[in-house]
Amino acid sequence: MAEKEKLRIDKYLWAIRLFKTRTLASDACKAGRVKLNGQNTKPSHEVKLDELYSVSKGPERKIILVTGLLENRVDAKTAVNYYEDKTPVEDREGFQAMSQAPQLRRDRGAGRPTKRDRRDIDDLQQDFFEKNTEAGNKEEE
Known part of the structure; x- marks a missing residue:
């Protein structure tokens, strides 16, 4: 897989499959649904290793830690190797209960x-x- 030293946050979120399209990832950044240390990020924000991002998608909220930079979109099994999900268990269970x-x-x-x-x-x-x-x-x- 091609790793890159400079990578935009919208492209990264699309590549690790948090958003279906890059446009949706970019729109989420513009709307303030992607945060780094509690601060809104722009779609052009440069992603760095070991940064912790908070991403909101509707009622679901994920906290991800960047473990690798991924330039192109890959299959879901491979994409999991490039981030670590730090979302608390209570939040995940709450979202699942809501969907059921x-x-x-x-x-x-x-x-x-x-x-x-x-x-x-x-x-x-x-x-x-x-x-x-x-x-x-x-x-x-």
């Missing part, structure tokens, strides 16, 4: 939920999250 939450859908044309329907929906969601939190606490013990 039940998606409540209403029939088209059913209108807005009544007050009683809304309370039932809230109770169902609260029960789901409480059960998952209790199950997570039991696994830690």
